[in-house]
Amino acid sequence: MGDLFAWIFSFFILIALLVLVVYQLMCLADLEFDYINPYDSASRINKVVLPEFITQGVLCLLYLLTGHWFMALLCGPYLYYNVTLYQRRQHLIDVTEIFNMLNWEKKQRLFKLGYLIFLLFLSIFWMILGALEDHDND
Numbered sequence: 001m002g003d004l005f006a007w008i009f010s011f012f013i014l015i016a017l018l019v020l021v022v023y024q025l026m027c028l029a030d031l032e033f034d035y036i037n038p039y040d041s042a043s044r045i046n047k048v049v050l051p052e053f054i055t056q057g058v059l060c061l062l063y064l065l066t067g068h069w070f071m072a073l074l075c076g077p078y079l080y081y082n083v084t085l086y087q088r089r090q091h092l093i094d095v096t097e098i099f100n101m102l103n104w105e106k107k108q109r110l111f112k113l114g115y116l117i118f119l120l121f122l123s124i125f126w127m128i129l130g131a132l133e134d135h136d137n138d
Contacts, residue, residue: 003066003130003134004127004130004131004134006062006066006068007123007126007127007130008127009062010059010062010063010071010123011120011123011124011127013055013058013059013062014059014116014119014120014123015120016055017052017055017056017059017116018113018116018117018120020048020051020052020055021052021109021112021113021116022113023044023048024045024048024049024052024109025106025109025110025113027041027044027045028041028045028102028105028106028109029106031098031099031102032102032106038095038098038099039095041093041098042092042093042094042095042098043095045093046092046093049091049092049093050091052082053082053083053086053091056075056078056079056082057079057082059075060072060075060076060079063075068126071119071122071123071126074119074122075119078112078115093105
């Protein structure tokens, strides 16, 4: 039963990560269509970058502590990428360079979105499998 709760918790963490990445994409799209100025867009995105990184780290730690090694290995590259960005101080968007980097930032977040959707589907699969196994054991 504890395994099922771990999968449910990871499901909600993945949903939170998806919301953060979609919010960043919406801010970039608003900037691209000139609905928002560069300063507001950069400040809104920069406010959610660190919570995204921390949430991803918590998710990877959750998989490690619960013994879901395959999912922890799948979360590893994304976590490594986030840590590398943070160490190089490239995790925040610069207001003066936001228009030059707009396509790159959108592609980066679209890749993250696809990666998180893949992890979400795997998490749902393992959650259903765990629920069926718990039901068979009862």
